[in-house]
Amino acid sequence: MGMTMTQKILASHAGMDHVSAGQLIRAKVDLVLGNDITAPVAIIEFEKAGLEKVFDRDKIALVMDHFTPNKDIKAAEQCKTVRTFAKKHQITNFFDVGKVGVEHALLPEMGLVKPGDLIIGADSHTCTYGALGAFSTGVGSTDMAAGMATGLCWLKVPTAMRFILKGKLKEWVSGKDVILQIIGMIGVDGALYQSMEFTGEGLASLTMEDRLCMANMAIEAGAKNGAFEYDEKTEQFAKEHNCAPWTVYQADEDAEYTKTFEIDLSAIEPTVSLPHLPENAKPVSEVGEITIDQAVIGSCTNGRIEDLRVAAKIFEGRQVHDGVRCIVIPATQKIMLQAMEEGLVKTFIDAGCAVSTPTCGPCLGGHMGILAKGERAVATTNRNFVGRMGHTGSEVYLASPAVAAASAIAGKLVTPESVLGGKV
Amino acid sequence: MKATGNAIKYGDNIDTDVIIPARYLNTTDPKELAPHCMEDIDKDFSKRVQAGDVMVGGKNFGCGSSREHAPIAIKESGISCVIAATFARIFYRNAINIGLPIVECPEASEKIQAGDKISVDFDTGVITNLTRNESYQGEPFPAFIQGIISAGGLMNAIKAGKL
Numbered sequence: 001m002g003m004t005m006t007q008k009i010l011a012s013h014a015g016m017d018h019v020s021a022g023q024l025i026r027a028k029v030d031l032v033l034g035n036d037i038t039a040p041v042a043i044i045e046f047e048k049a050g051l052e053k054v055f056d057r058d059k060i061a062l063v064m065d066h067f068t069p070n071k072d073i074k075a076a077e078q079c080k081t082v083r084t085f086a087k088k089h090q091i092t093n094f095f096d097v098g099k100v101g102v103e104h105a106l107l108p109e110m111g112l113v114k115p116g117d118l119i120i121g122a123d124s125h126t127c128t129y130g131a132l133g134a135f136s137t138g139v140g141s142t143d144m145a146a147g148m149a150t151g152l153c154w155l156k157v158p159t160a161m162r163f164i165l166k167g168k169l170k171e172w173v174s175g176k177d178v179i180l181q182i183i184g185m186i187g188v189d190g191a192l193y194q195s196m197e198f199t200g201e202g203l204a205s206l207t208m209e210d211r212l213c214m215a216n217m218a219i220e221a222g223a224k225n226g227a228f229e230y231d232e233k234t235e236q237f238a239k240e241h242n243c244a245p246w247t248v249y250q251a252d253e254d255a256e257y258t259k260t261f262e263i264d265l266s267a268i269e270p271t272v273s274l275p276h277l278p279e280n281a282k283p284v285s286e287v288g289e290i291t292i293d294q295a296v297i298g299s300c301t302n303g304r305i306e307d308l309r310v311a312a313k314i315f316e317g318r319q320v321h322d323g324v325r326c327i328v329i330p331a332t333q334k335i336m337l338q339a340m341e342e343g344l345v346k347t348f349i350d351a352g353c354a355v356s357t358p359t360c361g362p363c364l365g366g367h368m369g370i371l372a373k374g375e376r377a378v379a380t381t382n383r384n385f386v387g388r389m390g391h392t393g394s395e396v397y398l399a400s401p402a403v404a405a406a407s408a409i410a411g412k413l414v415t416p417e418s419v420l421g422g423k424v
Numbered sequence: 425m426k427a428t429g430n431a432i433k434y435g436d437n438i439d440t441d442v443i444i445p446a447r448y449l450n451t452t453d454p455k456e457l458a459p460h461c462m463e464d465i466d467k468d469f470s471k472r473v474q475a476g477d478v479m480v481g482g483k484n485f486g487c488g489s490s491r492e493h494a495p496i497a498i499k500e501s502g503i504s505c506v507i508a509a510t511f512a513r514i515f516y517r518n519a520i521n522i523g524l525p526i527v528e529c530p531e532a533s534e535k536i537q538a539g540d541k542i543s544v545d546f547d548t549g550v551i552t553n554l555t556r557n558e559s560y561q562g563e564p565f566p567a568f569i570q571g572i573i574s575a576g577g578l579m580n581a582i583k584a585g586k587l
Contacts, residue, residue: 024568026587037449041492044452049579067450074450124490124514140492140518142578150582154568188437189484193513222484224513277437364446364489383488385441387464 002252004160005227006195009135009249013118021159021256029059031113032147033121035103035360036064040078041141042122043085046148054089055151061093061112062086063103066360068096071367101332101358104128104216104300109332114238115230116247120144120153125300125382127218131211132237133230133248138219158224160195161186162257165202167266172416174310175210176302176380176400177271179217182263184273184281192222194258197251199229202265208237209306216301217382220278270415272378273398276386284403284415294377295326295408296389297401298356299363302380303331305338307401312344314405314416320352321411327369329356353408365389371396378407425546427504427525428554429476432469433538434462436482440494440515443486449493454500461497475502478542482508482533486515492522499524505544507551507562509533520569521578527551529562546573 003011003018011019013027034042039062054060062082067075079096086094093112100106104125107113115133119126124138139153147153163182183190196218198211206214211228218226228234230248238246269283297303297311308330320326328348330336336358339345348355361368363381371377371390376397379389384396397413406419442464444457451457462469479498485508486494495518498506506519509530519526525546532551536542540555549564565573575581 024566037446038490038492040452041496045579049583072450078450078452122490122492124488126490138490138514140490140495140514140521142492142521143517146521146578146582146587150587152587154572154578154587188487189510189512192484192510219514222487222512364441364449366446366449383439383441385439385488387445388441392464 001256002254004195004255005197005229005249005251006135006160006225007157009116009118010155010157019157021157023157024154025157026152026154027118029120029147029151029153030117031059031061031119032144033061033063033103033107033119033123033126034144035066035123036068036075036079036082037066038122038141038144040081042144042148043081045142045145051149054148057090058092059151060091060148061107062091063095063106064097064100065102065358066364067366068100068359069357099333102300102303102360105303105331105335108132108212109241109334111241111243114243114246115234116249120147124219125216127223127225128212128216128300130215130218130226131208131228133228133234135225135227137225158193158195159258160197161191162260163196163198164200164260164262165198165265166200166262167202167264168205169265169268172402173268173270174400174402175206175213177268178263178265179214180271180273180278180281180398181268183217183221183278186221188220188277188279189222191218194223196221196223196226198226203229203231205265207306208233209304212304213301220382270400270403272403272413273384275384275395275397278384278398284413287413290376290397290413291411292324292378292407292413293375294369294371295324295404296362296369296377296379296381297404298329298331299360299381300331301382302401303329303335305335307380308335308339308344311401311405312347314402314409314419315347315351315353318351318409318419320408324408324411326353326408327356327362328353329361330358332358362389378404378413380404426543427476427478428543429478429504430474431478431480431536431538431540431542432473433480433536437484437487438481439488440486440491441488443494444491444497449491454496457493457497458500461501470501473501473503476504477502478544479503479506480533480536481506483510485511487512490514492518495519495522495524507532507536507544520572523573523577527562529560532560532562535560
């Protein structure tokens with residue numbers, strides 16, 4: 001029987017010709033990632049085991065992005081632990097405040113992840129790099145410690161679900177709307193233990209930003225990884241980001257899938273996921289009158305330059321609604337600079353938005369935009385669990401940058417068209 | 425290996441943000457994490473829990489963030505085993521890697537009620553409900569994973585040269 005794209009990457013990294021779903025393997029990793037929340041736990045485990053050396057100082061990335069710039073003394077201590085470890089082991093890819101960006105935006109931008117790689121990260125959204133035709137998956141801190149020591153990771157070979165994309169997205173509709181609709185369709189455990197493989201002629205119309213956003217949220221359907229078929233856009237991205245030589249893996253024609261879905265991109269509307277699960281997806285046009293107190297545009301899901309361009313187009317010449325706080329967080333320093341050069345930052349500030357240095361901050365209720373009891377936020381982030389952005393009595397509505405920007409202007413959840421058409 | 429204790433029951437999709445909210449992730453100390461375990465959906469959990477108690481969840485237990493602080497907080501609270509209909513995959517491997525016993529068993533997840541006295545045999549996957557005089561067959565771990573658990577977690581297995 002043939003293999004899926006994911007299975008092929010796993011087989012090659014395990015030194016095998018063939019793997020089958022359910023098989024337990026130990027595979028070589030190309031990169032081990034951790035952040036200021038998960039790396040400290042990994043470092044404790046690494047040192048407790050009495051390990052002296054990392055397997056390869058070039059193949060570890062330590063990204064101080066969650067509670068940075070340090071939100072409090074304890075957060076500062078955690079970063080210090082990682083900084084000391086990075087120095088001791090001469091970790092090449094240690095990113096601290098000033099150079100840091102949100103990890104899953106930063107690593108592709110730096111060319112540190114490439115097609116065909118096997119990447120593990122002590123962060124659940126590590127699945128983002130599937131957009132580049134890599135296998136990447138979230139693991140825990142102990143896995144990270146073991147990975148840093150051995151360069152290996154134990155994995156169970158997953159089955160896969162296939163999503164055949166057709167048609168083209170309408171204006172103001174993005175990868176975020178597609179993935180929210182898919183999670184709404186299959187549920188937050190719909191792809192549990194499985195790969196989500198994306199293919200079909202519709203791929204051609206999706207930007208790399210769309211794909212990174214969709215692969216990023218594969219975990220919100222319970223998936224082990226999201227994987228996009230390699231095409232010209234992938235190749236162009238890898239070239240532009242100076243990736244080291246890479247390998248292309250493609251699914252066999254007789255690969256087995258547990259389910260196949262056809263997704264008509266042209267039928268997708270601007271979408272929002274209601275509290276408190278990402279699966280509560282609905283077209284924005286059907287949610288009724290939901291006023292908001294805060295809008296957050298940023299994160300590893302939607303803090304890239306294309307996301308900011310879309311939001312700025314909507315903010316141009318308009319104002320954030322009275323009583324709404326809108327926080328824009330470009331995901332990396334490079335994106336921040338680009339947004340300044342293109343005049344996007346000016347547009348945001350003129351519209352009454354706060355613009356922040358890169359941080360995961362509000363997405364996980366860390367800092368930079370915590371909600372009080374009873375408050376509602378529309379956010380371009382990835383989770384709307386109870387208490388995710390602050391008080392357990394607050395609410396998060398997940399949406400695209402276009403919907404978040406339009407809603408910030410309207411003071412309530414609306415479609416981009418309703419703002420652009422001057423209806424609100 | 426066996427565990428016996430009273431059941432503390434929750435529903436579906438118990439995410440790691442409610443197991444241990446991110447506002448407490450500025451520490452790695454299990455003793456600081458445990459008092460906040462489950463507090464966003466069950467304020468009194470940390471006061472109520474007794475050493476040996478068994479946590480029972482529905483489907484997709486431990487979904488969301490990869491924070492290992494979640495199984496660490498549960499383990500430090502004194503929970504001897506987590507039973508669920510299904511586990512989210514990162515929580516599943518984290519629990520194995522840190523040595524928190526877990527068993528997947530949809531029948532047990534459905535039939536066990538809060539307060540039932542439960543005994544779990546990890547070698548066979550058999551869960552006995554001593555209160556209701558019932559038993560349920562859970563999924564025992566494959567040999568490879570049993571090896572990690574019997575070594576006392578992933579790092580110990582690596583140190584012992586078992587991996």
